[in-house]
Amino acid sequence: MIKFHRNSFNIRLEINLLLFSLFLITQSAAAQSVPANNSKLDSAIIRSIYDEALGNGQSYENLRVLCKDVGARLSGSPEAEKAVTWGYELLKSYAFDTVFLQEVMVPKWERGCCESGIVYLENEQKKINITALGGSVGCEKPIKGEVIEVKYFTDLAALGEEKIKGKIVFFNRAMDPLLINTGAAYGGANDQRTKGASEASKYGAIGTIVRSLTLADDEFPHTGAMDYLEGVLKIPSAAISTTDAKYISASLKENPNLQFEMDLRCVKHPDVLSHNVIAEIRGSEFPDKYIVVGGHLDSWDIGEGAHDDGAGIVQSIEVLRIFQSLKIRPKHTLRVVLFINEENGNRGGITYARVAKELGMNHIAAIESDAGGFTPRGFRIDANDNQVTLFKSWSKLFEPYQIHSFLEGHGGVDIGPLKDGNIALIGLSPDSQRYFDYHHSDRDIFENVHRRELELGAGTVAALTWLIDQYAWGNKD
Amino acid sequence: MIKFHRNSFNIRLEINLLLFSLFLITQSAAAQSVPANNSKLDSAIIRSIYDEALGNGQSYENLRVLCKDVGARLSGSPEAEKAVTWGYELLKSYAFDTVFLQEVMVPKWERGCCESGIVYLENEQKKINITALGGSVGCEKPIKGEVIEVKYFTDLAALGEEKIKGKIVFFNRAMDPLLINTGAAYGGANDQRTKGASEASKYGAIGTIVRSLTLADDEFPHTGAMDYLEGVLKIPSAAISTTDAKYISASLKENPNLQFEMDLRCVKHPDVLSHNVIAEIRGSEFPDKYIVVGGHLDSWDIGEGAHDDGAGIVQSIEVLRIFQSLKIRPKHTLRVVLFINEENGNRGGITYARVAKELGMNHIAAIESDAGGFTPRGFRIDANDNQVTLFKSWSKLFEPYQIHSFLEGHGGVDIGPLKDGNIALIGLSPDSQRYFDYHHSDRDIFENVHRRELELGAGTVAALTWLIDQYAWGNKD
Numbered sequence: 041m042i043k044f045h046r047n048s049f050n051i052r053l054e055i056n057l058l059l060f061s062l063f064l065i066t067q068s069a070a071a072q073s074v075p076a077n078n079s080k081l082d083s084a085i086i087r088s089i090y091d092e093a094l095g096n097g098q099s100y101e102n103l104r105v106l107c108k109d110v111g112a113r114l115s116g117s118p119e120a121e122k123a124v125t126w127g128y129e130l131l132k133s134y135a136f137d138t139v140f141l142q143e144v145m146v147p148k149w150e151r152g153c154c155e156s157g158i159v160y161l162e163n164e165q166k167k168i169n170i171t172a173l174g175g176s177v178g179c180e181k182p183i184k185g186e187v188i189e190v191k192y193f194t195d196l197a198a199l200g201e202e203k204i205k206g207k208i209v210f211f212n213r214a215m216d217p218l219l220i221n222t223g224a225a226y227g228g229a230n231d232q233r234t235k236g237a238s239e240a241s242k243y244g245a246i247g248t249i250v251r252s253l254t255l256a257d258d259e260f261p262h263t264g265a266m267d268y269l270e271g272v273l274k275i276p277s278a279a280i281s282t283t284d285a286k287y288i289s290a291s292l293k294e295n296p297n298l299q300f301e302m303d304l305r306c307v308k309h310p311d312v313l314s315h316n317v318i319a320e321i322r323g324s325e326f327p328d329k330y331i332v333v334g335g336h337l338d339s340w341d342i343g344e345g346a347h348d349d350g351a352g353i354v355q356s357i358e359v360l361r362i363f364q365s366l367k368i369r370p371k372h373t374l375r376v377v378l379f380i381n382e383e384n385g386n387r388g389g390i391t392y393a394r395v396a397k398e399l400g401m402n403h404i405a406a407i408e409s410d411a412g413g414f415t416p417r418g419f420r421i422d423a424n425d426n427q428v429t430l431f432k433s434w435s436k437l438f439e440p441y442q443i444h445s446f447l448e449g450h451g452g453v454d455i456g457p458l459k460d461g462n463i464a465l466i467g468l469s470p471d472s473q474r475y476f477d478y479h480h481s482d483r484d485i486f487e488n489v490h491r492r493e494l495e496l497g498a499g500t501v502a503a504l505t506w507l508i509d510q511y512a513w514g515n516k517d
Numbered sequence: 518m519i520k521f522h523r524n525s526f527n528i529r530l531e532i533n534l535l536l537f538s539l540f541l542i543t544q545s546a547a548a549q550s551v552p553a554n555n556s557k558l559d560s561a562i563i564r565s566i567y568d569e570a571l572g573n574g575q576s577y578e579n580l581r582v583l584c585k586d587v588g589a590r591l592s593g594s595p596e597a598e599k600a601v602t603w604g605y606e607l608l609k610s611y612a613f614d615t616v617f618l619q620e621v622m623v624p625k626w627e628r629g630c631c632e633s634g635i636v637y638l639e640n641e642q643k644k645i646n647i648t649a650l651g652g653s654v655g656c657e658k659p660i661k662g663e664v665i666e667v668k669y670f671t672d673l674a675a676l677g678e679e680k681i682k683g684k685i686v687f688f689n690r691a692m693d694p695l696l697i698n699t700g701a702a703y704g705g706a707n708d709q710r711t712k713g714a715s716e717a718s719k720y721g722a723i724g725t726i727v728r729s730l731t732l733a734d735d736e737f738p739h740t741g742a743m744d745y746l747e748g749v750l751k752i753p754s755a756a757i758s759t760t761d762a763k764y765i766s767a768s769l770k771e772n773p774n775l776q777f778e779m780d781l782r783c784v785k786h787p788d789v790l791s792h793n794v795i796a797e798i799r800g801s802e803f804p805d806k807y808i809v810v811g812g813h814l815d816s817w818d819i820g821e822g823a824h825d826d827g828a829g830i831v832q833s834i835e836v837l838r839i840f841q842s843l844k845i846r847p848k849h850t851l852r853v854v855l856f857i858n859e860e861n862g863n864r865g866g867i868t869y870a871r872v873a874k875e876l877g878m879n880h881i882a883a884i885e886s887d888a889g890g891f892t893p894r895g896f897r898i899d900a901n902d903n904q905v906t907l908f909k910s911w912s913k914l915f916e917p918y919q920i921h922s923f924l925e926g927h928g929g930v931d932i933g934p935l936k937d938g939n940i941a942l943i944g945l946s947p948d949s950q951r952y953f954d955y956h957h958s959d960r961d962i963f964e965n966v967h968r969r970e971l972e973l974g975a976g977t978v979a980a981l982t983w984l985i986d987q988y989a990w991g992n993k994d
Contacts, residue, residue, distance in 0.1 A: 220918050415948050415950050442922065444921035445921070471948065473973070474967055490950060490954075491733075493950050493951075496950070
């Protein structure tokens with residue numbers, strides 16, 4: 041064990057002392073819309089925000105309840121409705137200025153009664169855990185066929201209908217372990233999952249199995265959204281674990297004619313009514329200008345949706361709670377939105393943006409946390425040049441919290457539809473190394489979320505929210 | 518799940534193409550001892566180092582063997598000797614230029630046959646898991662007494678002998694959760710463990726129990742080094758879990774006279790012979806100038822010493838393996854040192870530095886990894902101004918790997934004795950949030966180390982080693 045110095049401890053004490061003397065003048069002193077000057081005052085307020093997140097944080101306990109009392113909550117399911125009720129009642133319990141539900145029609149897809157996969161080798165059979173991809177059609181009865189392994193869609197074209205027709209296509213392109221950001225590795229592999237079924241079906245495949253999108257070597261299949269092309273026969277599609285993908289790939293080398301049998305009983309129902317859950321603290325100076333913080337309330341139907349995106353939900357709620365607890369009255373109206381249906385439709389995000397436009401609402405910024413409850417590393421911003429410049433000027437204020445990454449990039453799926461040329465869309469960027477170990481699998485459970493990492497993320501979103509509220513980028517009234 | 522852009526993927530491809538064309542001229546082009554200019558060439562070499570760590574890494578499998586086949590390995594134990602043999606044979610298997618053992622006399626302390634703790638309330642008893650602090654004396658027979666809870670040594674003075682004599686002192690100062698760097702929180706609480714027994718004994722205490730040094734709320738007691746003051750009666754000292762600390766503290770409020778019984782059977786033996794394990798790749802230009810990378814081979818006698826410091830050991834070995842695999846011949850002689858006895862004596866570090874001085878060896882830099890196998894965040898450097906300036910000039914090269922923290926600070930315990938005004942001492946700084954969950958406890962096992970996080974740390978140390986080797990700070994021959 042190394043030895044550490046205690047400088048940061050002393051710095052904190054100093055800042056806290058400062059805070060007491062400076063807090064009362066905050067609202068007036070900081071009321072001018074000028075860029076942050078990294079002043080001691082800004083530092084003191086931000087320190088108090090992190091202190092509240094770490095010292096009195098409620099995000100971890102809120103996440104426990106969401107994961108354990110509600111659990112997996114796919115849009116359209118009774119559990120998703122339970123999550124809506126949970127969110128509404130929790131926000132009510134904080135007595136924010138307003139708490140309400142916003143109607144959203146969401147898709148309803150069910151995994152169905154049973155799913156199974158069997159590898160047939162010459163003299164043996166092996167059962168394989170499979171998980172239907174979200175949106176897959178089911179089978180009338182189990183389908184069975186030879187397996188043809190590919191990595192890219194171009195492999196399908198090269199093989200052609202002759203070699204694919206009547207077979208089960210096995211997409212086995214691994215996520216690239218050399219990419220530092222695992223999200224980029226995910227981005228480089230997820231077309232197999234999202235579009236593979238229709239691409240294979242074009243050549244007469246009867247089904248597809250897809251290597252799970254994770255860098256972990258384990259036994260867990262990972263689900264996730266897929267969609268079909270119009271006019272192409274819909275075939276069943278399921279994920280298998282990375283371990284089983286390696287097993288099947290190795291087996292194919294020895295037994296090129298091995299067969300795979302898969303059974304899925306997925307069902308697509310008509311859309312059903314669900315809700316975004318919204319709460320707000322009204323702004324003291326610009327009540328008609330909105331800052332949104334949010335994540336998505338729905339999850340896939342396996343695991344507990346702990347990192348994806350229970351973490352983002354409880355962190356977003358925590359932002360308002362921290363403002364309230366520290367008696368920081370925002371100048372702009374601060375909204376938390378628990379979006380429904382990010383995973384398979386984004387109807388919550390689309391509906392929220394549509395209604396906001398219809399009402400002529402002025403949203404100046406939206407911040408989303410939807411990349412897991414891991415140690416925060418920074419933000420990605422999608423905004424105009426002036427906003428980006430101001431945003432980057434705040435980086436020094438975050439250095440004591442080891443937040444270094446202030447990059448331009450995609451803000452988030454839920455907030456994406458708000459994009460209008462004026463609003464700044466910002467995503468929290470946590471450390472990405474462990475995210476895909478859990479993502480969309482039975483491993484995405486509360487026990488795999490670390491309290492301090494979660495709380496640091498909450499503090500980080502709250503601190504950025506405070507800076508935006510203080511120094512917002514001069515949107516028109 | 519958010520969507521990610523794939524820029525880093527393209528950047529990597531470009532760099533790899535560059536690498537092939539530029540690699541051959543590396544040795545001559547970079548041979549001038551000038552500051553790195555963050556050139557494409559430097560970037561390409563560093564990219565290839567990370568690629569090797571992530572794509573062909575052996576650190577994770579080496580750690581598995583160390584944890585599972587050797588396990589806990591306290592200095593002086595048969596397991597520590599097994600670790601020495603493991604290290605020697607592993608380094609031999611890589612066929613580095615030199616592999617040898619360096620004799621080190623180490624302390625030998627044993628936990629002994631049994632340890633137990635019992636809380637006696639009025640009408641009930643509760644067994645408590647305790648773990649002797651390393652170096653504690655044992656009891657002749659179980660000791661039992663009233664419990665007096667304190668937080669600071671000044672509390673002992675305020676209470677005085679009258680209220681302490683004959684009792685068991687319970688140190689219950691929590692690590693400060695508001696400090697971002699958990700190492701700083703550890704530094705602010707560990708005097709209770711290292712010095713508490715003698716401080717309490719001065720006032721007639723018969724034993725001490727210490728709240729474990731962790732921010733986790735769990736049932737695991739965490740051990741660690743303690744020492745006694747000369748001339749003060751030595752009393753037994755054990756750690757209890759944070760959960761039990763809260764339980765006892767709450768119980769004391771209702772039952773101020775509750776008693777605690779503890780039994781430890783620790784034994785101190787005479788010093789025994791052990792070894793540092795050393796391997797090197799000889800330098801092509803400056804074979805008599807040394808760069809050391811290392812960690813400590815010993816661990817505490819519970820858990821598996823996975824993060825502390827199996828991770829540092831396998832990362833350090835990986836540095837040489839990466840140089841060898843990429844056919845990078847270092848200009849300076851590159852040494853890996855598996856130091857023995859960091860945990861309770863630092864005899865390995867002291868001996869290594871003494872021998873180096875006796876032999877008149879010229880060490881230009883030493884890098885230590887001993888803060889866990891978590892996502893690397895940066896480095897701490899203890900060096901002269903010119904070295905620090907050059908070191909900080911490299912920060913841009915590490916940005917693609919999300920390494921941002923280039924700070925002055927303590928390098929590491931093992932390498933500390935090398936300090937001589939010329940050598941640069943550098944410590945790897947991984948993310949600190951989870952470290953003390955595992956540290957010195959039964960939870961410090963292989964399963965709690967993440968492969969990619971470990972490998973990123975190995976790549977980071979190797980990349981820094983390469984930069985130092987290329988651009989070293991002009992030490993005299």
